[in-house]
Amino acid sequence: MSIDMSQFHQVFFDETDEHLASMESLLLELDLNAPDPEALNAIFRAAHSIKGGSATFGFGDLAALTHVLENLLDRIRKGTLALTAPMVDAFLRAKDVLAALLAAHRGGAPMAPEEVDAVKRQLDGLGQGDEGPAAPEPALPAEPTTHALVIELDPVEGVDFPALVEELGHHGALTVIQEGCAEPAQPWVLQLVGDLDLTEMCETLAFALDPATFRVSRDQGTEESDGFGLFLGAPAAPNADVMLEEEGFGLFLPLEASQEPIEDAGFGLFHPLPPNLALDAVASPSTAPAVVQHAERTVQQASATGAENSIRVNIEKVDLLLNLVGELVITQSMLMQSGSVLDPVAHERLINGIGQLERNSRELQEAVMSIRMTPVAFVFNRFPRVVRDMAQKLDKQVELKMVGENTELDKSFIEKLADPLTHLVRNSLDHGIESPEARASKGKSPQGQLTLRAFHQGGSIVIEVTDDGAGLSRERILAKARERGMPVSDGMSDTEVWNLIFEPGFSTAAQVTDVSGRGVGMDVVKRNIQGLGGRVEIESLRDYGTTIGIHLPLTLAIMDGMSVRIGQETYILPLSFILESLQPQPQDVRTVAGRGRVVNVRGEYLPIVALGALFHVPDARGEPTEAILIIVESDDTRLALMVDDLIGQQQFVVKNLETNYHKVEGLSGATIMGDGHVALILDVTTIVRRNQKQAQNHAAMLTTE
Structure with a gap:
């Protein structure tokens, strides 16, 4: 009997999406002259987690590409290879291909193998560049690396441990040292020699088990533990007084530095020992068991309290809950109206109960509405990449600023805002912000500024797209309108003139490009926003820029x-x-x-x-x-x-x-x-x-x- 790993696929897909988004965000923020070591480590960890999960669930194409990417990132973060702009471009391209492969495994269109191979060749080529005095590392190891691990699993009700043990056997040579049982409490103890390292094994087990119910350490009789057992329940290494190696993953810090929080790749597995424990005491055989027990308690407490208290819920279930609350509000309103004609003295308890129901209904409604509220950052975070790619294509210098990303908006709006905002951003980059030469001739900085801003205004939320470009040309818009036979006059206000750009097919672009110029989009933007119960407003000043504001209600429910x-x-x-x-x-x-x-x-x-x-x-x-x-x-x-x-x-x-x-x-x-x-x-x-x-x-x- 084998465990069905497909039941964990959705968790893997969701976490991989988060890792890819984190990689893209960190890559776009890197300073090529002085890259942040923490950012490089975080990018590497994201790639490493994707590779481990992909291998676990049998997505070989994802694992193979991420392995090449991971090797290159590892050399960059260790300083043996200098980060360059072409590398960042290649990493972003690899991220896009990984996202496409992930979508294919979710049931989407398959990814062309030629494109995957092209990205691999590009990454391999960058890895073979001039590295200076450091010796180049091979893109792939000549021989597969094996890891000897000891795994301890606490019996948990509802988990088929024989099937889980059988599944673990697929990753190498597995030996069952001790079979677990619930009464009396006795853990499963396994020895595994295979292709998964300590971190990858922990990530694999965390998909099926609570992190507090298992411990993983290196096999002392096969390879050195480097002190990792201190964190996971294995006996202390003889050389525990030596500073622990980081293992290239940023997880295990030296004991002296345990004041700082340790990153745990989202599983809450690795936690520092108390800073007041002396290293010589840790190394002492007589005190080692107490240290191990304290470390285990630390892991269990952290997994219980330190993990993020959140669950993934299908949006349809939230919508159903919201509809039921809406019906409850209607019922409560009916009761209030019926109670308003009753004698308040004779029916005091009933009227008080109706009043209490009204207060509870409002609180329940606000609580359910808060579930649907999502930070607008979920939309904003896609635009650093859009701006970067378009600025390169248009040969322009643009700085993107995002303000008010934590402003919350109804989930249904978030999903429908992406396309209108993308069109407005592309228009600002293409039509609004001038080329560096044109800006310099006007006395402006060669680098243009594009600002995305979100804020509350009364009972609405406002999202603005602002650029410091050329602004709208009143004369060109009126001329184009007359050319199309539209009824316009010179006495029209600026607001009326600006609103002409929302007419279907209206465009003042001199030529059609792959970015814009066909007159398709602005009318769709306005129609979509009005469909959400909102409106679009434009403010523009010649050579100072344009602001397009989207006004939306907080919710339509x-x-x-x-x-x-x-x-x-x-x-x-x-x-x-x-x-x-x-x-x-x-x-x-x-x-x-x-x-x-x-x-x-x-x-x-x-x-x-x-x-x-x-x-x-x-x-x-x-x-x-x-x-x-x-x-x-x-x-x-x-x-x-x-x-x-x-x-x-x-x-x-x-x-x-x-x-x-x-x-x-x-x-x-x-x-x-x-x-x-x-x-x-x-x-x-x-x-x-x-x-x-x-x-x-x-x-x-x-x-x-």
């Missing part, structure tokens, strides 16, 4: 809103847009030609939008002095929405209107009220823009006349 009555209908206003509400006096209401009725609010005249007339609601009040005006703000524009009455503030579960009906201008969705009726959610941004467009059309007619 549950929102705080104000329910209002118009005629016999109920509508919902998102609370984040509301500034105040008032009932105007007759002297505060005026009629202005071209703008209709306006209201004076502390010296500022705001247009009045009668929602009853806008949505053709019968029996809606027509006079502002008899109704309620709600002052809202969107796109830095304020106006007064006229409703019949305010019902109350509460949480609402948002239902997509397009999925269940079709898109209606001025409405962003629907929700189920406490009495079971459906209420429509107002799209304040669309209403504001509609009012602006009507005012602009009227102004254009007056100008024509």
Whole structure:
């Protein structure tokens, strides 16, 4: 009977993804003149972990390529080979091929063997370069290296140890020294002489067992232990007073330096001994067992408390949980409405229980929402590579800055933001930032700056792409618009002109390249962002640069809103847009030609939008002095929405209107009220823009006349 290793494949895939992302990030940050030794060690460790896991699960193509990469990285970190720019390019190319191979093993398109071989040859060629006085190391060892290990496994309920032992036998010559049993407690003790070293064996076992339940050490009778047994439960080596060797993996520090935390490649296996233990005491046979027991306790405590307290959960399960919470909010709203008509004295306990349910429902909703919140860094972290590659292709010098990467956004937004942001970044690099020569002629630094920034603003999150390039050309955009027969005029505001670039097929590029120029993309960017309930804004100044801002709600699932009555209908206003509400006096209401009725609010005249007339609601009040005006703000524009009455503030579960009906201008969705009726959610941004467009059309007619 053999253990089915495929059950651990998903864990390996996820961890390899993380290692590859870490490698890419560290490679892009390396200083070629003075590379950080810690960064080099971390890159090597990531490659080493990928190689070990690949070999364990039988992914030979991944292991073979990573082995070549690992050898080259090992020589660089040891100082026998100088790091060069072509090496970084080759490492990044190898990372891309490894990612493609990993995707193929996940069921994706297979990787062409020729491309894998080409990367291997490139890495081998770099390894054969001039190294100075140091002797070159062979890319592959002439003879396979064997390692003699002693493995101790504690019996654990639910683990088929005979099958696990049989699986370990595939890695070399295995001898069972002692068979384990639960009663009385007796561990399995194995001796293995094979191709896996101590670290790789620990990583292999950690896929199937809790790190606190196994110990691995070098076989004292076969090869020197270099003191590794002190960390993992083996007897101390006779020369334990000698400083421990790092073994090229950065895991095992000398005992004198154990004040610093030791990296453990994500498994929490290796931990320092207490600094107050004298080395001569460790070497003493009489004290060695106590030292070993303390080391084992340290490993067990660290695995219990030091490991990251997280689990991987399918996003569909989180979505299901969120939907159930939404239904709970609706049910709680129904109970509140039913309880509002009861006698508070006769039904005191029931009403108090409903109030407690409301508080618990809100806390539960916030807790579930926090599960879906993901740092925007998951999107931002892909752009250092994009900027580097495109800057090289365009022969430009660009520095990328990322601000607010820890700002959290709903997971569903994170997944859909990648493509729009990538297009905006590519546009800034191609059209915005000038060549070094052009920048120098303008008195600018030859190196351009591209900034990705994320921050909260009210009830929304804003993501900005800013460059210090040439800025948008108002004249070129208007000329291109006239050429395409679009109705434009010189009197248009800058904002209106900038928004022309979002028209389908619109492009001011002089020539089409493989980067941009076909006029495809900006309209898709705007459509995708609007599909997420957001908007795109542009600010640009000639020769100073351009900022494109994406404004998104924090979530589309549950929102705080104000329910209002118009005629016999109920509508919902998102609370984040509301500034105040008032009932105007007759002297505060005026009629202005071209703008209709306006209201004076502390010296500022705001247009009045009668929602009853806008949505053709019968029996809606027509006079502002008899109704309620709600002052809202969107796109830095304020106006007064006229409703019949305010019902109350509460949480609402948002239902997509397009999925269940079709898109209606001025409405962003629907929700189920406490009495079971459906209420429509107002799209304040669309209403504001509609009012602006009507005012602009009227102004254009007056100008024509």
